Amino acid sequence: MVATEFTPVAALSGGVLIGASAVALMAATGRIAGISGIAARLLPPYDDDGFAGRLAFVLGVVVAPLIVALVTGSMPVPRIEATTPVLALAGLLVGFGAVWGNGCTSGHGVCGLSRLSMRSLVATAVFMATAIATVFLTRHVL
């Protein structure tokens, strides 16, 4: 495992930006800023005419690290520890589970919880529990 610093101020600031983005999307388009829902609907079948807007949103997320690199002078590189087969399995589970449960960390964990949705509360409690259990098993048991 890679050691990381406790960075509460940066985390809180980033969280505020995420929240501001979700509020802006709701104000502009009337939609929940759920990344998995937006990303999954880039795939057919298309049930509305929102494709271009979703693609634009996703491209905005994708280029964000470049803006950070321009401002700070260093590229924020994700430190990926998982091996190739684990990454493939994890991707399948994340994609399938997010669509099957109608949301992920953003849709349920941020937007849903702030709307006091019982479904999102259940979803968030469940994915936090299984994620924590998975890390416990892979780091401390297996």
Add this chain to the structure above:
Amino acid sequence: MIVLLQFAIGLVFGLGLVVAGMSDPAKVLNFLDIAAIGSGGWDASLAFVMAGAIAVTFIGFRLVLRRDQPIFGERFHLPTARDLDSRIVAGPAIFGVGWGLAGFCPGPALTATLTGGAPAWLFLAAMFAGMAGARVLAARQVAPAAVRPPI
């Protein structure tokens, strides 16, 4: 115009993920590793991401939803489902296992597109495959047998 605005809103979301450190799977896994609290290896940062985001959306959504309609739309599209069915447990349970295995959820997987190299692309490809699979399966479940497309 509206498409450009959505690009900007997505950009702010992505900036939030990167600034928060959530775009880094190492940080995510150390946050989920609560057994490391005793040894000092636990990184509590990401709890602050959620706190910051929810503080803004909790107030912001209430202000926005006082309007009759969104600025560029006819109505607000809020989730209407209320029932706690099996999918609202099974989906997040599966999602959480994947999140705990690699430290990527969908947003950080997207911010890693240009910065994470081949491992990030592999995760993204698998994620979209999983999404496609779930959509196909969900459509089969909802559609009556008579109108099911042939396999």
